[in-house]
Amino acid sequence: MGEALAAIDLSASFGTHKVLHHVSLQMPANCVTAIIGPPGSGKSTFIRCLNRLHETVPRATMSGTVLLGDEDVYRMDAITARQKIGMVFAQPNPFPTMSIFENVAMGIQLRDGKRQTYLSEEVERALVIANLWSEVKDRLKESSSKLSAGQQQRLCIARALALQPAVLLMDEPASVLDPFSTLRIEELIDELKDRYTIVIVTHNLQQAARVADRTAFFLAGEMIEQGTTTELFTTPNDKRTEDYVTGRFG
Amino acid sequence: MVKRQGLRLSRKLKNALITTAFILFTGLSFLALLSIVGNVLYHAMQPLITHVETFQIESNELIFALKELVLSLWLVLLALVISTPLALLTALLITEYRDCCFTSLIRLFVDVLAGMPGILAGLAVYGLALSLFQMPTSKIVLILVLFLFLMPKLSKGFAQVFNEIPFHYREAAYAIGANKKQVIFHILLPMTVRALSASVLLGAARTLGASAPLLLFGVGVHYLAVDIYALAVRGSDGQAADYALVLLLLLGVVFSIAAWFDRDVME
Numbered sequence: 418m419g420e421a422l423a424a425i426d427l428s429a430s431f432g433t434h435k436v437l438h439h440v441s442l443q444m445p446a447n448c449v450t451a452i453i454g455p456p457g458s459g460k461s462t463f464i465r466c467l468n469r470l471h472e473t474v475p476r477a478t479m480s481g482t483v484l485l486g487d488e489d490v491y492r493m494d495a496i497t498a499r500q501k502i503g504m505v506f507a508q509p510n511p512f513p514t515m516s517i518f519e520n521v522a523m524g525i526q527l528r529d530g531k532r533q534t535y536l537s538e539e540v541e542r543a544l545v546i547a548n549l550w551s552e553v554k555d556r557l558k559e560s561s562s563k564l565s566a567g568q569q570q571r572l573c574i575a576r577a578l579a580l581q582p583a584v585l586l587m588d589e590p591a592s593v594l595d596p597f598s599t600l601r602i603e604e605l606i607d608e609l610k611d612r613y614t615i616v617i618v619t620h621n622l623q624q625a626a627r628v629a630d631r632t633a634f635f636l637a638g639e640m641i642e643q644g645t646t647t648e649l650f651t652t653p654n655d656k657r658t659e660d661y662v663t664g665r666f667g
Numbered sequence: 668m669v670k671r672q673g674l675r676l677s678r679k680l681k682n683a684l685i686t687t688a689f690i691l692f693t694g695l696s697f698l699a700l701l702s703i704v705g706n707v708l709y710h711a712m713q714p715l716i717t718h719v720e721t722f723q724i725e726s727n728e729l730i731f732a733l734k735e736l737v738l739s740l741w742l743v744l745l746a747l748v749i750s751t752p753l754a755l756l757t758a759l760l761i762t763e764y765r766d767c768c769f770t771s772l773i774r775l776f777v778d779v780l781a782g783m784p785g786i787l788a789g790l791a792v793y794g795l796a797l798s799l800f801q802m803p804t805s806k807i808v809l810i811l812v813l814f815l816f817l818m819p820k821l822s823k824g825f826a827q828v829f830n831e832i833p834f835h836y837r838e839a840a841y842a843i844g845a846n847k848k849q850v851i852f853h854i855l856l857p858m859t860v861r862a863l864s865a866s867v868l869l870g871a872a873r874t875l876g877a878s879a880p881l882l883l884f885g886v887g888v889h890y891l892a893v894d895i896y897a898l899a900v901r902g903s904d905g906q907a908a909d910y911a912l913v914l915l916l917l918l919g920v921v922f923s924i925a926a927w928f929d930r931d932v933m934e
Binding site: 470473475496499500503504506510511513514523524528576577579580 | 765766833835838839840841842843845846853854857858
């Protein structure tokens with residue numbers, strides 16, 4: 418089951434350039450929370466702070482608190498944090514030198530060592546949840562680069578799910594996919610929210626409206642407004658949110 | 668309207684100039700390469716052409732050339748054994764540990780040393796080993812020269828290979844809980860092993876063909892490129908061309924293997 422995630426007074430910088438200013442946001446368990454906003458509004462940086470990926474970038478700094486359930490993510494080991502809070506990126510990025518099986522097994526092998534008897538079952542479980550098992554079950558040893566872009570993205574989702582995370586972060590997961598693959602990813606998000614807490618960054622307002630239970634609007638590194646998706650899209654409190662969701666800018 | 672047409676015309680002119688310059692320089696490089704190969708072939712094959720009836724293969728000459736080649740290969744191989752792991756560590760340091768305070772300094776050193784003319788590597792070892800420590804010219808000294816010539820070039824080549832791997836693969840590995848060491852050993856090295864091998868081969872080929880680093884140590888160093896130089900200076904053009912032909916053939920083979928290794932990883 419998913420766990421609630423909360424960001425409290427989160428700020429982030431790259432060197433002297435501050436990109437996120439004191440953001441606080443609750444992301445309830447087993448809900449899809451969408452982060453929307455124009456380019457450069459700090460959406461991606463925000464979710465990269467949630468699983469401590471931000472700190473892998475040279476000269477990147479952050480302050481504030483991230484809570485997973487009751488646990489402070491920044492007080493636990495960074496590797497454990499990333500295993501509990503999985504992430505899928507905009508660009509499908511399966512490891513090209515590895516097979517489909519190896520890609521999904523990679524996280525488990527890094528965590529538990531290479532020779533695990535349960536590896537095959539775990540890989541199958543992750544691929545089934547990611548709706549990819551039926552398409553790849555006979556070609557698990559083939560290179561992952563032979564899959565289509567949509568399949569590669571679902572493989573990346575399976576790779577993240579293999580570690581059984583509580584939260585799944587998705588940074589514009591369908592931005593480079595065709596409409597059919599996008600639909601499949603959106604259907605998958607809908608299925609996954611029963612098991613995981615999902616935070617999705619998207620620049621596609623229609624997509625946010627389709628998949629998200631809650632939505633937060635970011636602008637210039639600040640969180641302007643948050644609420645249920647219906648509220649935010651139909652009766653926004655802030656003029657800037659209204660301008661953005663009605664297409665007056667962005 | 669007139670301004671836009673003017674801009675378009677200047678852009679077209681610029682493109683035409685760049686294209687012409689590119690074709691001209693490529694053609695010139697190709698001509699230079701052809702003239703080298705043609706010259707070597709002409710001198711090497713001249714006895715066969717002019718004395719076709721009485722021509723006999725000078726087996727001694729060939730054996731000497733092959734012997735020198737094996738000795739040269741042996742020296743380069745030993746230099747590679749020392750320089751490859753060190754170059755790999757240096758490249759990893761300057762690409763994967765950018766936060767480290769010495770990284771910029773090391774990168775600068777590598778850049779400067781990689782651009783250094785070969786003779787300076789020879790001068791450095793000559794000055795230190797022979798003049799300062801009074802060491803005799805031995806295989807160790809020669810390997811040291813080749814190491815100094817090869818190591819920075821390999822480091823720079825390896826660093827370029829690592830930099831070509833998009834950062835999102837590293838991010839993907841971090842996101843499933845890999846630490847830096849695991850990212851290097853499980854993701855980066857398997858993805859780059861072909862390109863790294865190609866870099867090693869190209870470095871070896873470059874070192875095999877370089878006479879400048881070892882010139883200061885005299886002509887008796889049993890190094891094919893130095894022998895070619897010595898023979899040419901002595902006026903034995905035919906023999907120099909034979910040696911050069913052996914070297915060119917070997918370099919051709921090495922470059923072909925390197926090109927095969929350097930195929931796109933996605934293939």
